Amino acid sequence: MTPNPRNNITFDEDEFDKYTDSDTGTIVSVRKFTWRSTSGVSVQVITYGATITSIKMPDKNGVIDDIVMGFDNMQGYLNPLNPYFGATVGRVANRIGFARITIDGQTFHISANLGQHTLHGGLKGFDKVNWNHYVNGNKLVLSYLSKDLEEGFPGDVVSTVTFELTDENRFLYDFKCTSTKPTYVNLTNHSYFNLAGHGSGATEVYKHEISINADSTTEVDKDSIPTGKLLPVSGTIFDLRIPKVLGTVIHMIPGYSGYDHNFCITKGTIQENTFIARAYHPPSGRILEVYSNQPGVQFYTSNSIPEHPNDFKGDKRKLAVLTGKGGARYYKHGSFCFETQNYPDAINHNNFPPAILYPGQLYHHTVEYRLFVEQ
Known part of the structure; x- marks a missing residue:
């Protein structure tokens, strides 16, 4: 464990686990990196999928x-x-509608892994590779080379993500990408939160007060593919500009079993970080605020995770079980995501924010999680 003399953060590296690469048959070592602050906050990231595996913080009683x-x-x-x-x-x-993109008049067919559509990079996205790592002080820099036509996308793309925990209990991560050909890039982190504790379930998630700084959402079809139309949130269940207790609204989404929608962030410029969203869990006092330079955030309430047996109406013998850290069982609505990003399927809609990354340009996506407790 190495203390940083400039602050109260310690930072160390160890092995998380090993796995056998399905393509090469080689055994791969997955590294883990852990930041710890003197205030009790700690964060762990592993090289596989550039994944945040743990964020620990005290509640208002110090637990x-x-x-x-x-x-x-x-x-x-x-x-x-x-x-x-x-x-x-x-x-x-x-999502990418119909697994197809067109760049400067040329059409590319992308791997379809959601029926006839593409979700989160295709069959083997960035989440399913072991990233290279480099440590700079208490910053972790992970990098990955995505080769030309990987999953159908044009251009060699070098991606880096830099992670850091600060003295103020702000967890920062920063995506950068460059490409050798015009291509489509839109990264995000897919952390699932429950401020009551990762294993506390939907009962506690429903107690969270959620607010999102957005005055519109992207309309989607039955497959959740954007139509290109932006819908004002005013007067709807999607108006989260004033905090709402999640349990009072989550079951009211027309045609859905919860939120899984892109919210269009209200901001003056996408070049500067702005407030995106806030979650507050009154019983614990824990608060998460998200800031980013991205124009959208996908708010997702774990609708597709298997239901709790008490809620499942079918044959319980067929009910899948998702077991997480420490043997915790994860169920539907037991967590939520704030996925900062460009609008979904942006490359296929002229009225959405620009989505093409050209050679010589830099894709730069910044995110800040502010973690604190209300006493």
């Missing part, structure tokens, strides 16, 4: 708990049921 979903070993992260827990998602996060 420390882990507030993100994850697994204790690689068996969990390789499980097909793993819903991208904590992973860096790319080359393109969210």
Whole structure:
């Protein structure tokens, strides 16, 4: 463990686990990196998927708990049921309609892994590779080379993500990408939060007060593919500009079993970090605030994670079980995500923010998690 003389953060490296690469048959060592502050906050990241595996923080009584979903070993992260827990998602996060993009008049067919559409980078996205690592002080820099036509996307793309925990209990991460050809890039981190503790379930998630700085959402079709239309949130269940207790609204989403929608952030410029979203859990006093330079955030309430047996109406023998850290069982609505990103399917809609990364340009996406407790 190495203290940084400039602050109260310690930072260390160790092995998380090993796994056998399915393409090469080689045994791969997955490294883990842990930041610890004197205030009781700690964060752990592993090289596989550039994944945030743990964020621990005290509550208003000083009791420390882990507030993100994850697994204790690689068996969990390789499980097909793993819903991208904590992973860096790319080359393109969210959905691409009909697994097809057009860049400067040329059409590219992308791997389809959601029926006829693409989700979170295709069959083997950035979440399913072991990233290279480099340590600079108490900053962790992970990098990955995505080769030309990987999953169908054009251009060699070099991606880096830099992670850091500060004295003020702000966890920062920063995505950068360059490409050798015009291509489509839209990264995000897919951490699942429950400020009551990762294993406390939907009962505690429903107590969270949620606010999102957005005055519109992107309309989607039955497959959750954007139509290109922006819908004002005013007067709807999507108006989270004033905090709402999640349990009072989550069951009221038309046609959905919860939130899984892109919110269009209200901001003056996408070049500067702005307030994105806030979650507050009154019983514990824990608060998470998210800041980013991105124009959108996907708010997702774990609708596709298997239901709790008490809520499942079918044959309970067929009910899948998702077991996480420390043997915790994870169920539907037991966590939520704030996925900062460009609008979904932006490359296929002229009225959405620009989505093409050209050679010589830099894709730069910054995120800040502010972690604190209300006494």
